[in-house]
Amino acid sequence: xxxxxxxxxxxxxxxxxxxxxxxxxxxxxxxxxxxxxxxxxxxxxxxxxxxxxxxxxxxxxxxxxxxxxxxxxxxxxxxxxxxxxxxxxxxxxxxxxxxxxxxxxxxxxxxxxxxxxxxxxxxxxxxxxxxxxxxxxxxxxxxxxxxxxxxxxxxxxxxxxxxxxxxxxxxxxxxxxxxxxxxxxxxxxxxxxxxxxxxxxxxxxxxxxxxxxxxxxxxxxxxxxxxxxxxxxxxxxxxxxxxxxxxxxxxxxxx
Amino acid sequence: xxxxxxxxxxxxxxxxxxxxxxxxxxxxxxxxxxxxxxxxxxxxxxxxxxxxxxxxxxxxxxxxxxxxxxxxxxxxxxxxxxxxxxxxxxxxxxxxxxxxxxxxxxxxxxxxxxxxxxxxxxxxxxxxxxxxxxxxxxxxxxxxxxxxxxxxxxxxxxxxxxxxxxxxxxxxxxxxxxxxxxxxxxxxxxxxxxxxxxxxxxxxxxxxxxxxxxxxxxxxxxxxxxxxxxxxxxxxxxxxxxxxxxxxxxxxxxxxxxxxxxxx
Numbered sequence: 001x002x003x004x005x006x007x008x009x010x011x012x013x014x015x016x017x018x019x020x021x022x023x024x025x026x027x028x029x030x031x032x033x034x035x036x037x038x039x040x041x042x043x044x045x046x047x048x049x050x051x052x053x054x055x056x057x058x059x060x061x062x063x064x065x066x067x068x069x070x071x072x073x074x075x076x077x078x079x080x081x082x083x084x085x086x087x088x089x090x091x092x093x094x095x096x097x098x099x100x101x102x103x104x105x106x107x108x109x110x111x112x113x114x115x116x117x118x119x120x121x122x123x124x125x126x127x128x129x130x131x132x133x134x135x136x137x138x139x140x141x142x143x144x145x146x147x148x149x150x151x152x153x154x155x156x157x158x159x160x161x162x163x164x165x166x167x168x169x170x171x172x173x174x175x176x177x178x179x180x181x182x183x184x185x186x187x188x189x190x191x192x193x194x195x196x197x198x199x200x201x202x203x204x205x206x207x208x209x210x211x212x213x214x215x216x217x218x219x220x221x222x223x224x225x226x227x228x229x230x231x232x233x234x235x236x237x238x239x240x241x242x243x244x245x246x247x248x249x250x251x252x253x254x255x
Numbered sequence: 256x257x258x259x260x261x262x263x264x265x266x267x268x269x270x271x272x273x274x275x276x277x278x279x280x281x282x283x284x285x286x287x288x289x290x291x292x293x294x295x296x297x298x299x300x301x302x303x304x305x306x307x308x309x310x311x312x313x314x315x316x317x318x319x320x321x322x323x324x325x326x327x328x329x330x331x332x333x334x335x336x337x338x339x340x341x342x343x344x345x346x347x348x349x350x351x352x353x354x355x356x357x358x359x360x361x362x363x364x365x366x367x368x369x370x371x372x373x374x375x376x377x378x379x380x381x382x383x384x385x386x387x388x389x390x391x392x393x394x395x396x397x398x399x400x401x402x403x404x405x406x407x408x409x410x411x412x413x414x415x416x417x418x419x420x421x422x423x424x425x426x427x428x429x430x431x432x433x434x435x436x437x438x439x440x441x442x443x444x445x446x447x448x449x450x451x452x453x454x455x456x457x458x459x460x461x462x463x464x465x466x467x468x469x470x471x472x473x474x475x476x477x478x479x480x481x482x483x484x485x486x487x488x489x490x491x492x493x494x495x496x497x498x499x500x501x502x503x504x505x506x507x508x509x510x511x512x513x514x515x516x517x518x519x
Contacts, residue, residue, distance in 0.1 A: 014312050014316075016312065016313060016316040016344070016347070016348055016351070017312060017315060017316055017319075019316070019344060020315070020316040020317075020318075020319035020320045020323070020341075020344060020345075020348070021315075021316075021319050023319065023320060023323040023337075023340075023341055023344070024319040024320075024322055024323040024326075026323070027322075027323040027326035027327055027337075028326070085308050085311045085312065106311040106312065106314070106315045107311050107314035107315040107318055108315060108318070109318055109322075110318060110319060110322030110323075113319070
């Protein structure tokens with residue numbers, strides 16, 4: 001078992017399930033912590049940032065759904081796989097609505113288990129990578145001056161230097177200088193790359209805080225300029241026939 | 256609750272002017288038999304659902320343990336200790352399933368209760384004798400208070416024994432896991448009005464998980480229902496878990512059921 005192996009949390013009121021599922025996942029190379037009550041896990045939660053939580057739906061006291069709501073309420077995004085003894089349809093529907101990534105009906109096989117956990121940890125890894133990438137973009141964005149942020153937004157909207165110069169009331173030559181600094185500070189080598197950079201920041205424009213490996217990061221204030229200038233500029237441009245600017249702004253981080 | 260329903264039928268028939276024709280009596284017997292069958296099916300359905308649920312847990316654990324054991328053994332340097340541990344655990348879960356199946360089998364074998372006058376104190380002593388080795392092995396003291404002179408109850412001795420046995424075994428199991436100092440299981444029997452009252456008390460477990468497994472209780476409840484007996488579970492942190500069963504003392508024996516039952 002390596003220290004950097006994904007951590008899996010198992011919560012089931014049946015000790016035999018906790019023990020055997022933990023054993024199986026341990027054999028697969030995961031790090032595992034198991035708890036026989038939701039409360040035990042909640043008390044211990046600061047100790048561990050799991051990549052996947054395997055949670056029994058039916059437990060006395062705090063049940064699986066309540067546990068998941070509590071976790072979500074405190075900002076945890078851990079992918080959750082529910083285990084259930086009886087296929088009680090309303091509960092299952094509710095579980096999926098709460099954002100469970102998978103559902104394992106007991107008795108499940110070792111393959112069912114490892115496949116579900118692999119999917120969950122993979123989804124956690126992707127979320128984590130996305131967060132890390134966004135945090136890195138924010139960090140670079142922070143280096144821009146307000147004027148550079150404005151130029152950056154206008155370039156990303158596809159405006160030519162001459163037009164940008166007219167809009168912000170300066171010379172084309174100055175815009176070129178700003179543009180060069182923006183490219184350097186954001187560490188991009190082409191306009192296409194700059195557009196992608198800005199798009200990924202805009203795709204997460206509602207997010208103001210990132211939790212990464214237990215460390216919180218606030219969105220830099222300079223991002224506001226980027227967001228508001230782009231929004232203003234796009235509102236003025238007549239939307240194209242098929243890809244309106246609104247669509248692009250809400251595009252998810254997929255590449 | 257078959258017998259309560261039967262009693263109502265009987266009252267109705269006597270109120271309607273004591274129909275003494277033999278046809279009426281046969282119809283009544285038939286109706287009563289149907290009622291009892293329906294009640295038994297309902298109880299069995301509930302029981303099967305609860306046992307099915309309780310089979311899923313150990314079945315899952317067995318699957319996980321065996322798969323893990325295979326994993327440990329397939330390694331280039333097989334992890335023997337881990338594999339043995341996993342297989343031991345699988346075996347324990349296998350026993351859990353066997354116990355659950357035994358309940359089903361007991362139920363299937365005994366289709367009709369056999370009514371007798373039953374000395375419940377005797378049954379308690381039998382159950383204690385049965386579980387004593389287990390209690391010794393688990394180092395759980397059994398405190399038994401089963402005096403003579405408790406009025407007899409009307410019922411099926413084997414079923415009553417089964418109900419008591421399951422509850423006592425669960426109490427032993429829970430107590431053996433308890434960290435309460437001087438944890439013991441107390442079994443007492445007392446005359447209580449029109450009933451013989453059996454109480455089984457053990458310390459409350461630390462966690463909130465109920466110590467009486469659902470099928471044991473479901474079985475005890477279904478047997479109690481067939482005897483018009485009450486069963487109640489109370490739990491307090493101070494006094495622990497108490498299962499109280501009140502078996503009604505001598506009532507008139509239920510009339511024999513028509514002979515379409517082959518185990519009469």
